[in-house]
Amino acid sequence: MILIKIILTGLSLMQYATQSTFWKTDFYWLFIWIIAFHLLWFYVERPVLRGVMLGIIALLSVINTAILPQLPFLLLALLMIDIRTEWSRKGAGTAIGILGILLSLQWTFLTSWPALHTLLVFIGVLTLAWWSAEQSLVIKDRTERQYELKLIQDELEEKATLLHTHMQSMEEVYTLNERNRISRDLHDSVGHTLSTLVIQTAALQKLTEKSDPTASNMLGELHEFTQKGLAEVRSVIHALKPANYTQIAFFERLNNLMKEYENTSPFHIFFNHNDQQWTLNEEQEALLFRAIQEFIGNSSKHSQATEVRIHLHFTDRSVILTMQDNGVGTDDIKPQMGLSGMEERAQLLGGKVTVRSSLHAGFNVRIVIPKGGNGYV
Numbered sequence: 195m196i197l198i199k200i201i202l203t204g205l206s207l208m209q210y211a212t213q214s215t216f217w218k219t220d221f222y223w224l225f226i227w228i229i230a231f232h233l234l235w236f237y238v239e240r241p242v243l244r245g246v247m248l249g250i251i252a253l254l255s256v257i258n259t260a261i262l263p264q265l266p267f268l269l270l271a272l273l274m275i276d277i278r279t280e281w282s283r284k285g286a287g288t289a290i291g292i293l294g295i296l297l298s299l300q301w302t303f304l305t306s307w308p309a310l311h312t313l314l315v316f317i318g319v320l321t322l323a324w325w326s327a328e329q330s331l332v333i334k335d336r337t338e339r340q341y342e343l344k345l346i347q348d349e350l351e352e353k354a355t356l357l358h359t360h361m362q363s364m365e366e367v368y369t370l371n372e373r374n375r376i377s378r379d380l381h382d383s384v385g386h387t388l389s390t391l392v393i394q395t396a397a398l399q400k401l402t403e404k405s406d407p408t409a410s411n412m413l414g415e416l417h418e419f420t421q422k423g424l425a426e427v428r429s430v431i432h433a434l435k436p437a438n439y440t441q442i443a444f445f446e447r448l449n450n451l452m453k454e455y456e457n458t459s460p461f462h463i464f465f466n467h468n469d470q471q472w473t474l475n476e477e478q479e480a481l482l483f484r485a486i487q488e489f490i491g492n493s494s495k496h497s498q499a500t501e502v503r504i505h506l507h508f509t510d511r512s513v514i515l516t517m518q519d520n521g522v523g524t525d526d527i528k529p530q531m532g533l534s535g536m537e538e539r540a541q542l543l544g545g546k547v548t549v550r551s552s553l554h555a556g557f558n559v560r561i562v563i564p565k566g567g568n569g570y571v
Contacts, residue, residue, distance in 0.1 A: 198326050199235075199272060203228070206268040223258055227269050230254060234276060241280075248277055252293055260300050265308050267316040271323035278327035290320075380427060388424040395420055444479050451487060452504075459494040461519070467506035474513070478563055481539045482506070482515055488536060489517040489559055497521025497557055515561040523551045536561070 206224070234247045251273050258266055273293075278286040301307045308316070395417035402410040445467070452463045474482070486504060493499045499521035507514045527549055536559075537547045545563035 198323075199275065202268050202272050202275075202323075203231070206266070206272070209264070209266070209268055220262065220264075223262065223266075226254065227251075227258075227266070231272060231276075244280055248273070248280060248289075251276075252289070255293070256296050256300065259297055260304050265312055265316060267312075267319050270316070271319045274320055274323045275327045275330075278324060279331065377430075380430065384427050385424065388420055388427060391420045392417065392424055444474065444483075447483065448486060451483070452490070455490045455494060459490075461493065461499050462501050463490065464501065464503045465506075466504075468508055471508045471510065472565055477539075477543055478513070481536075481543060481545070481563065482513070482561070484539070485515060485536050485559070485561055486517065488533075489519075489557075493519040493521060493557070497523070499556065510565070512562055512564045515563075516558075517560075518556060518558045520556045523553050523555045523557055525551075525553045527551055 206227070230247065230251050234244065234251065238244050238247050255266060255270055255273060258269075270293075274286075274290060277289050280286075281289065307313075395413050399410050399413040399417055402413060448465065452465055456463055489504075490502060493502050497519050499519035502517070502519045504518075505514075505516045507516070533547075533549065540547045540561055540563065543563050544566070545561060548560040548562075550558045550560075
């Protein structure tokens with residue numbers, strides 16, 4: 195469409211340049227036409243102002259046709275393209291119809307009608323311009339639809355990737371859960387039974403050592419065999435139980451918690467953490483989990499936040515939990531039950547809670563728990 199406009203503009207220049215009065219009158223009219231179209235194409239962005247510019251150009255075309263003898267049909271074709279591009283088919287048809295009526299009236303009362311061949315050329319050029327504008331809009335609409343489909347496809351692929359990753363994570367957690375369950379069952383059943391046999395055979399060997407040496411020797415061999423069996427069972431239990439099971443399970447619980455809140459809350463949660471350098475005990479895990487749950491809950495209910503950022507960082511000597519939202523904040527922090535309970539649990543583990551907030555600056559909570567907190571294993 196840009197190429198068509200350039201061609202029409204160039205042909206318009208030739209149309210005017212062929213007139214004997216070009217450097218006297220026509221040149222100034224062509225200059226005004228070009229300036230008006232230039233403003234419309236490159237500088238006017240607001241729809242209302244573009245409509246005003248189209249009206250000015252339409253008025254310019256009527257004045258031009260009334261004053262000058264030649265018909266500016268090429269420039270009128272440019273005007274038709276812009277009107278059709280800016281407005282609907284019905285609106286553009288109405289505008290062109292009104293413009294045609296005005297031209298007909300002024301040809302009837304002010305000047306003479308153009309020659310028949312000029313009118314035929316005029317109608318042909320306008321028809322070609324209308325068809326070009328229609329084709330341009332079809333191509334534009336098709337391109338936009340293809341772009342929208344591409345965005346939808348990319349979004350679906352991203353969701354499929356996330357779903358695949360989540361399924362892999364869930365499969366891994368399920369496998370670890372099963373391995374942990376089997377190792378626990380082996381320890382509670384077979385391990386316990388073999389441990390009892392080891393103790394009983396050792397006691398029976400001592401009891402029959404003098405009264406029945408043969409039975410005592412057999413019991414000694416059975417004792418050693420049972421000990422070996424127990425050692426093998428313990429080795430299998432140790433191999434079955436994943437070393438990082440507790441770590442994976444803890445982060446999986448956190449991810450599930452955040453997903454539940456994201457599904458029911460108007461904000462997005464950004465969670466990141468570094469590699470866990472040491473094992474959290476149950477009390478430390480409980481504190482971190484409850485602290486995150488409390489913070490997200492408060493952000494959902496009171497802060498009017500659109501995003502929550504949570505960072506869990508392990509150092510050699512401590513774990514640092516930082517939580518921040520972009521909510522309304524407050525200049526008057528009043529410790530409630532949740533915040534007070536968080537501080538009390540942190541103090542029991544040798545940790546510290548720092549809370550900062552100000553009006554329109556969100557809420558920030560920082561918890562530091564030492565590695566050697568109470569109950570650490």
